[in-house]
Amino acid sequence: MGDQGAAGQGRVRYGRVPARVLLDGEADGWHYTVVDRHGDEEHVPLRGPGVRWQGPRGRRREDPEPPWWRRHLDETAEALRGHIGRALTDRTFAELGSEAEITWFAVAEPARWEGLVTLREADPARFPGKVAPFVVTFEPGRGALLPDAHLLFSTLAADAWTTLAAVSERCATPAPKESFLCGYTGHRSVRVGRGSLDVSTQRGDDGAERIAEIHASREAGWSGNPELRPRLDGIDLLDEPAGDVVALFRDLGHEVVSWGRHGFRLPQAGLSLHRGAEEPSERFTGVSLAVPASLASLYLRG
Numbered sequence: 001m002g003d004q005g006a007a008g009q010g011r012v013r014y015g016r017v018p019a020r021v022l023l024d025g026e027a028d029g030w031h032y033t034v035v036d037r038h039g040d041e042e043h044v045p046l047r048g049p050g051v052r053w054q055g056p057r058g059r060r061r062e063d064p065e066p067p068w069w070r071r072h073l074d075e076t077a078e079a080l081r082g083h084i085g086r087a088l089t090d091r092t093f094a095e096l097g098s099e100a101e102i103t104w105f106a107v108a109e110p111a112r113w114e115g116l117v118t119l120r121e122a123d124p125a126r127f128p129g130k131v132a133p134f135v136v137t138f139e140p141g142r143g144a145l146l147p148d149a150h151l152l153f154s155t156l157a158a159d160a161w162t163t164l165a166a167v168s169e170r171c172a173t174p175a176p177k178e179s180f181l182c183g184y185t186g187h188r189s190v191r192v193g194r195g196s197l198d199v200s201t202q203r204g205d206d207g208a209e210r211i212a213e214i215h216a217s218r219e220a221g222w223s224g225n226p227e228l229r230p231r232l233d234g235i236d237l238l239d240e241p242a243g244d245v246v247a248l249f250r251d252l253g254h255e256v257v258s259w260g261r262h263g264f265r266l267p268q269a270g271l272s273l274h275r276g277a278e279e280p281s282e283r284f285t286g287v288s289l290a291v292p293a294s295l296a297s298l299y300l301r302g
Helices: 067-096 157-171 242-251 293-299
Strands: 018-026 029-036 041-045 098-108 112-121 134-139 143-145 150-152 186-192 195-203 209-218 228-232 257-259 263-266 271-274 286-290
Touching (some): 018 067, 029 067, 067 098, 067 112, 143 209, 150 157, 150 209, 157 186, 157 209, 209 228, 228 286, 242 263, 242 271, 257 271
Parallel strands (some): 134 228
Antiparallel strands (some): 018 029, 018 112, 029 041, 134 143, 143 150, 186 195, 195 209, 209 286, 263 271, 271 286
16 A cells, blocks of 8 residues: 655555554544555545544533443444445555455444454456346336345335345345434345445334335445446436436436436436435436335325
8 A cells, every 4th residue: 555644645655565454533533544564554534424523512521421422433433444444445456456354353442443454356246247236126106126026115114124134145245224214114224235225114004014215325436246236217327427317217208307406306206316415426326216105195104
């Protein structure tokens, strides 16, 4: 990797093999350091949401930390470890032709971590045509079709969670993660490569909890193994340039309206497309399909 100290600022010396990674959260924010096998260090800035060390609003120095602050730091550190792992393996592939795996150890939880780096052969999915993508086909008014299963708006929550668990097994990713999402009864997400497939549910007037919205997202750059590819009407929603996706939908007769600063909606289809709010990419990074009003009146409240 490289040393970007005062003498080497802005330059990267290729061919260095990373051995350790240090992640620290301090008063001036989170940062990490890559140490190569010769002991040379490279300090790498972290950018994006969550990297600044922001204490609880209104808290004085002498006040005790609120109960939720430790959990916040735990979640931030976990997310940053994942970000560092992706950034480092992308870099080792570009510079050395290998992937990097990091085994993390807590030095002083929750804000200080050390990771040991192991290099391995490049993921076959790095090379076009080597690994089949994981295609999610959206069908407005119906739901989504997966390679081995369906996520339909009529699907009960328990069956939806079972389907997401099967996806995690197929894709060799962590078990689905449950989280709170305002306006929904339940929400779980599962990783697919570097993307995420999310399902939100609501409880209907009949007391049954069913799928209300399906969301697929994928960050820019290499999209992992397997590649998550949501499609509608044969259009790769996250692979084609955003302008082309919008133009294709309009050519197919869909009504397309602007949504926020960087997104679009197809109201009649219940489809929403968006890009990152801070640094909009050329392509959409997320797409959602919601239950149509006709089914909502039958199944869901609100």
